[in-house]
Amino acid sequence: MFDMAGDDAIQFGLGEPDFQPPPLAIEAFVQAMRDGRNKYTTTAGHPELRAKIATLWHHLLPDIDESNVCITMSGTNGLLDIFLALVNPGDNVLIPEPYFPLYPPDVEICGGQPNLYPCRFENGFVPSVADLEERLDENTVAILYNFPSNPTGGNVNEEQRDELIAFAKENDLWVITDEVYDRIVYDTPHVSFMGAGYDKVIMVQSFSKTFAMTGWRIGYLLSPDDEAMAQLTKMQYYVTACSNDAMQHAVLQALEKAPDYPESMCAEFKARRDMICERLNAMPGVSCHVPTGAFYVFPKVEVPGMTSEEIAMALLEGGVLCSPGTAFGAAGEGHLRFAYTISREDISRGMDRVESVLSDLRGD
Numbered sequence: 001m002f003d004m005a006g007d008d009a010i011q012f013g014l015g016e017p018d019f020q021p022p023p024l025a026i027e028a029f030v031q032a033m034r035d036g037r038n039k040y041t042t043t044a045g046h047p048e049l050r051a052k053i054a055t056l057w058h059h060l061l062p063d064i065d066e067s068n069v070c071i072t073m074s075g076t077n078g079l080l081d082i083f084l085a086l087v088n089p090g091d092n093v094l095i096p097e098p099y100f101p102l103y104p105p106d107v108e109i110c111g112g113q114p115n116l117y118p119c120r121f122e123n124g125f126v127p128s129v130a131d132l133e134e135r136l137d138e139n140t141v142a143i144l145y146n147f148p149s150n151p152t153g154g155n156v157n158e159e160q161r162d163e164l165i166a167f168a169k170e171n172d173l174w175v176i177t178d179e180v181y182d183r184i185v186y187d188t189p190h191v192s193f194m195g196a197g198y199d200k201v202i203m204v205q206s207f208s209k210t211f212a213m214t215g216w217r218i219g220y221l222l223s224p225d226d227e228a229m230a231q232l233t234k235m236q237y238y239v240t241a242c243s244n245d246a247m248q249h250a251v252l253q254a255l256e257k258a259p260d261y262p263e264s265m266c267a268e269f270k271a272r273r274d275m276i277c278e279r280l281n282a283m284p285g286v287s288c289h290v291p292t293g294a295f296y297v298f299p300k301v302e303v304p305g306m307t308s309e310e311i312a313m314a315l316l317e318g319g320v321l322c323s324p325g326t327a328f329g330a331a332g333e334g335h336l337r338f339a340y341t342i343s344r345e346d347i348s349r350g351m352d353r354v355e356s357v358l359s360d361l362r363g364d
């Protein structure tokens, strides 16, 4: 669809901020290279950066230190490390559907089975424990939670988080918590799965979204469990040996000198969220939750007789690129995903086009 989009197509397809990293981080990156920081680092990464990251989580995990952090070359890299460490052939992992498209293939690469559980529109895209219990079997080793979610924008409150943690604890499952959108939240503070009364938890983190560094490829894994950290770091060694030396220095500078950078982007994302939700909810046949995190909306879009892929193709012909819900698993049928990572002017022009195409398709 990206290839088919015309030059003037309005791009709601991309899951990356239309911002640049903090300028001081770019300067620090260049300077670090000039200073000769172009070497391998230890596999887990620079101790100063890891120690800084550990302090960022002390409000939830007061006892962690640098040994609980492993720097990775992105969330993508971190996810693979986790599945390599946890999954043996024949194991299965509970994975949310609709899902970030790498989860099921990652589990399969490690010889396991993705065991999909539904996150339904009716429940704000938060799973029910009954649905999880129904899918659990003796080969289930872990459950992955992703809040705020890509693609749905779904998010949990503390009560829901506690129920989901209790389910994992009762069944002795590893919790993999993908919180790469933790600092892109609106209205209420982020609810983490860390420090919630259960320590068999591994968090996937990334600087891609929160510091607009998608092309840099840097993130980290964090767990209060020492043995998990040892195994994850071993997998990180096999996958890519270590992260980039100069970049780790630059990220440390960003965390120390531009600590509120993510929140500064959020103000703009929030204005866009309000705008796109209002426009979509005013269209006949469209209904959309107002997400409290990430930068996606995942509205239900009904055009009788058409699949979400057909609707997305018709929108493409009308000059709008968005993703069909089925790009995120079969449960995404009936939905489209719009990323509001473009300007408010473009959102407005894009929504005009969506309104007109849907109205033609529905014969309204």
Ligand SMILES: Cc1ncc(COP(=O)(O)O)c(C=O)c1O
Binding pocket: 015, 074, 075, 076, 077, 100, 146, 149, 150, 178, 180, 205, 206, 207, 208, 214, 218, 219
């Ligand atoms: C939910 C989720 N997890 C992980 C990632 C991976 O991000 P990165 O590899 O850029 O760190 C993404 C990227 O879109 C995502 O949406």
